[in-house]
Amino acid sequence: MLMENQPQANCTPSDVYRVILLGKTGGGKSSVANKLAGQVVFEESNKMESCTNDIHRKVVKFRNKDSEILLEVVDTPGFLDSNGDDQRNMIGLCKFLKEIKDGFNIVLFCFSALEMRMDEGL
DSSP states (O other): OEEOOOOOTTOOGGGEEEEEEEEBTTSSHHHHHHHHHTSOOSOOOSSSSOOOOSEEEEEEEEEOSSOEEEEEEEEOOOBSOTTSOHHHHHHHHHHHHHHOTTOOSEEEEEOOTTOOSOOTTO
8 A cells, every 4th residue: 555645736746856765674764754754744663563564655845955845755664574564565665666657866775773784684
């Protein structure tokens, strides 16, 4: 299932910068997504258990000192899902990525600073 908010009607997809967050369950993807959005939009958990079960996206205005852009933040379920839904999640992610007509601008890989090594989850 895909949860989304579309850009305003006067925006074309090329006016929107798309950021996709990927990483292991518990790696902080939803927290980073909320920071980028500038508001709490995505459900967060401070446990090492899955709380994002579907792809969620939100278009927000991102401001810096000189300009404002539209940013589509895409929060995804984690790898090595604690619910055992890795296959379903990967199929959904692949389908989502194939359906993006304009591609994406940034992929952020999120992982816990407490991780001591790289493993198959990253």
